[in-house]
Amino acid sequence: MINKERAINKFLELVQIDSVSYHERxxxxxxxxxxxELGYEVLEDKLSNEKVPLSNAGNVIVKIPGKGALANQETLILEAHMDTVEPGNGIKPSITEDGKYVVSDGTTILGADDKAGIAQILEVEAVLRENDLSHPPLEFLFTICEEVGILGAFAVDTELLAGKVAFVLDGKGGPGTAIIGGPDYYDVSGKIIGKAAHAGIAPDSGISSIQVMAEAISNMNLLKIDENTTTNIGKVICDYPTNVVPEITTFAMEIRSLDHESGKKQLNHVIETLQKAADKFDAKLEYDVDQSLYAYHHEDDNPVIKRFKEMCKRHNLNYQGLVMRGGTDVSGLTFNGIDAIVLAAGGANGHELQERLIIDEFLENTQQVIWLVTE
Known part of the structure; x- marks a missing residue:
């Protein structure tokens, strides 16, 4: 039932529409x-645009009425994000000579993350309509600013959505693969404020902010903390002439954890270590903590997992439930009370110039979505 040529052409069309984060219009x-034009109710989520004012668009929601024997079942959400990473403007896609992949010209990413998911949804709707297939009420949710902090999914106006179960089409791999868990994510940034002094004439009258930071780092648990938790310092910036005791050092770091308590414990350790070092040298610590992801891990009895596993069983697909440490829109949807998992869309090498769409996987993954909404 899938029209391969149509599905691929839609994908090629979509990736040529520039939509780097904040520019999804x-x-x-x-x-x-x-x-x-197909006659469906289409809404632009104004609340998401208000909450993410730097974007020139809001989330887009499409309402598809149920049909046939499944028309009275609960609403299902199919979701994909509209934005891409940089360099994502002026994409020139092509199909490789062997017909197996779609690639860019190598000067940009391809945008399969997540135009593959959008193209899947377009093809699913076309197949349902053309073949007059029974299906429950569907809502298509296309979000803004996934790549810069899951902003659209966190900001979604849930009053516009009836569905409480969502399949996010944004993963890699073949049919049967699902991402069922993700991390808490904390951004910790700030500065150490010491006291400037001439390094040659009166160093003892100064407080070296970079020495304070070094003291903190030397006493801080970093990188792999346990099986669930990691911590990494990405930036330490202190830019002074060598004859000046540096007054200010800025820093930025992240903490990820698949376990709420472990993540909070590590966050407290990091802040306490920074504060202890500042106190030791009579310096001042200023910091901000921003939590952009919230840990989730769906159990087998969760409705979204049950529906997917039952579909896999019916079609002899090897179910693989994966937990990832990166962020997806599932974190935002789960935060808003919507049970969601990520399904494979068919892309590979995301965020790289070597990104590609694996055509067979893209089509096979689209078929599994059709099974999910018609059975």
Whole structure:
């Protein structure tokens, strides 16, 4: 039932619409026009745009009425994000000579993350419509700013959504693969404020902020903390002439954990270690903590897992439930009370110039979505 040529052409069309994070307007307008012309109710989520004012668009929501024997079942959400990472403007896609992949010209990413997911949803709708297939009420949710902190999914206006179960089409791998867990994520940034002094004439009258930072780092547990938790310092910036005791050192770091308590414990350790070092040298610590992801791990009795595993069993697919340490829109949806998992869309090498769409996987993964919404 899948029209391979149509599905691939839609993907090629989508990746040529520039939509790097905060600039999703082109894709939003494309989707609004496309589904409106088909006669569906289409909404632009104004609340998401208010909460993410730097974006020039809001989340797009499409309402698909249920049909046939499944029309009265609970609403299902299919979700994909509209934005891409840089360099993502002026993408020139092509199909490789062997017909197995879609690639860019090597000067940009391809945008399979996540235009592959959007193209899947477009093809699923077309197959349902053309073949008059029974399905429950569906909501298509296309989010903004996933790549810069899951902003659209966290900001979604849940009053516009009836569905409480969502399949996010944004992963890699083949049919049967699902991401069912993700981490808490803390951004910790700040500065150590010491006291400037001439390094040659009166060093003892100064307080070296970089010495304070070094003291903190030397006493801090970093990198792999336990099986669930990691911590990494990405930036320590102190830029002074060598004859000046440096007054200010800034820093930025992250903490990820698949376990709430372990993550909080490590966050407290980091802050306490920084404060202890500052106190030792009579310096001042200023810091901010921003939690952009919230840990989740769906159990087998969760409705979204049960539906997916049952589909895998019916079609002899090897179910693989994976837990990842990166962020996806599932974190935002789960935070908003929507049970969600990530399914494979068919892309590979995401965020790289070597990104590609694996055509067979893209089509096979689209078929599994059709099974999910028609059985």
């Amino acid at each position: 082109g894709v939003a307008d494309y989707l609004i026009n496309y589904f409106s």
